[in-house]
Amino acid sequence: MSVPISAGQLALAAALLLVNVVLSVRLRLGLERDILVAGARMVAQLLAVGLILGWVFALRSPLPVVGIGLVMTVLAGQAAVARSRERYARVYLDAFLAVFGSSFLLTGLALSGLLRVHPWFEPQYAIPILGMVLGNTLTGVALSLDRFTGDLRARRPQIEELLALGATRWEAAHAEVAAAVRTGMIPVLSSMAVMGIVSLPGMMTGQILAGAPPGTAVRYQIVIMFILAASSALGSLAVVLLAYRSLFDARDRLRVERLHARGRR
Template structure:
């Protein structure tokens, strides 16, 4: 491993670029300077903290600590999914649907990959488990958030269509098919695009990282392919599950459309 270590001066030089950008936006009265600086400071603090936590975790590799870390990551991702919904479900469902499906898909795929494909010993070795889970959760989160948001928006907008189909004797799932398809598509599109563009338009971050760290490119590529497929499966199953559960929740046992189970939108 011929990793070149970065000094504080190197980081400070990069930070100067961001400060320069902030200066320009202030000068041009674009009102972005403040948020740029705050976001930059957050990056430094959050990443340093995570670095420290990961270092500690790697030093004291115990299943309990790894599990705790995983649960915290899941809780935060679940909150992010909820916060990105314009019309979220009322009550615990708003948090529950996204978090539960994310848990099932991302954790299942991670554990499967660790035990059968990557195969570190022990299988929960934090050096592999945490980054893998992080990448899966991050992408699944985006997919589920996009899918749920699209579902609730289209159902809200097309409630007359749905009730028209119900009145014609359609079942709840027939009545909501087209909205469900659209939601699943919008949740999966970023992942499909990323797979299609990988290596040509963009060099995926993980592969770039491994190459920078001195890994042979072909090894890095193999890891990247594995990760891409895992991410696609995790995001895909997670999004489909979330969209299915959410659309079920929009109807009651008498198959009535229950928009009262959604909160009013933030921007109506």
């Protein structure tokens, strides 16, 4: 059984954020407002989610669950684009498609094939698992997209030289594609490499605190981590390939003029 947390305990925990504020003031980081706003937003959002999940877990129809999942995916796609320094016309659609395709595919595999949840849309499993997958996938998508578009702009002379010498668009951009996908995969792989030794993952810790046997919690975490790794890799590859199609034309020309810095058109 989990130990209940009172409002007073939450307030004491919130006071720990003053460590960040004091450091920002003493070092003149200028982050005081950002720290307080981020903390307030997190508390408000999580409290709202806590109220909503009680209703969500009572659902017995797949349509509302899928609808909630789509809303979460749209927000994840927008968050991925928000972290990128370069934009182009289709970037939001490409990010959504990459996040949607990889996250829904891997979440469906987890629910139906690995965990064998019945029914497959059981909200108590579907929503938390999709949320974890989306969180990791959007990180991979954001990093890959930012690295790929940034490299295309920075390495434009070299890429156009290869194209002028007769290389196809794929041959000219292969190194940038590979580097971007690798960048997107690094966070989850780094996390997997030290998991259990340096850090105890959140899902496993939460299950143990809720009273689940450690062996069961470990098995769930292993399954989830493999799902997260696969989804992050697929999402990273998908967004880079979609960006590649948007930023090279059928005549093997780099269309870097389609890129614009964040906040500019």
